[in-house]
Amino acid sequence: xxxxxxxxxxxxxxxxxxxxxxxxxxTGFQNTGASISPCWTKPTTxxxxxxxQGPTAIFSSGPSGGQDGKYIYIVSGSSNGFASITSPxxxxxxxxxxxxxxxxxxxxxSQIDSLSVQINDGSGWTASSWSIQxxxxxxxxxxxxxxxIDLSAYSGDTIQVRFGGSQFGFQGDIAVDEVSILx
Numbered sequence: 033x034x035x036x037x038x039x040x041x042x043x044x045x046x047x048x049x050x051x052x053x054x055x056x057x058x059t060g061f062q063n064t065g066a067s068i069s070p071c072w073t074k075p076t077t078x079x080x081x082x083x084x085q086g087p088t089a090i091f092s093s094g095p096s097g098g099q100d101g102k103y104i105y106i107v108s109g110s111s112n113g114f115a116s117i118t119s120p121x122x123x124x125x126x127x128x129x130x131x132x133x134x135x136x137x138x139x140x141x142s143q144i145d146s147l148s149v150q151i152n153d154g155s156g157w158t159a160s161s162w163s164i165q166x167x168x169x170x171x172x173x174x175x176x177x178x179x180x181i182d183l184s185a186y187s188g189d190t191i192q193v194r195f196g197g198s199q200f201g202f203q204g205d206i207a208v209d210e211v212s213i214l215x
């Protein structure tokens with residue numbers, strides 16, 4: 033079963049840059065004051081995903097800024113943890129030629145475990161449509177990496193996308209930006 037959000041069902045092509053006023057960037061080590069769009073959902077346990085603009089507060093973890101403005105990231109905790117954030121429901125029209133999920137990620141920090149992407153078409157979450165382990169960048173200023181997932185198997189379906197990240201401590205900031213479903 034797909035979860036509903038306050039925003040109803042979206043239709044691809046779909047883009048979320050995290051730059052609208054619904055995404056409020058936080059400050060400090062705990063990302064105080066951050067809020068996410070009501071179109072997305074997340075548990076409120078620590079660690080959790082939050083919105084940020086500029087560098088994360090941990091010197092040796094996270095990006096120095098977004099791929100293009102604001103971004104979302106896992107606000108690192110002092111212990112092991114997993115955090116997830118889920119998109120609104122998105123219709124993949126059968127007319128959308130070779131639909132793909134595109135996203136940027138930044139994974140700088142010695143206590144990063146993994147980032148994964150799961151898809152739910154109403155029959156449950158995939159085990160993992162995409163995942164990557166460990167630190168992927170070597171500095172806060174390193175370029176963001178872009179990847180994609182083929183969504184052709186979901187043509188004509190309504191889906192949700194869930195980003196999940198796992199970290200071991202304060203140096204585990206995992207960031208995502210510029211999420212889109214396009215041909």
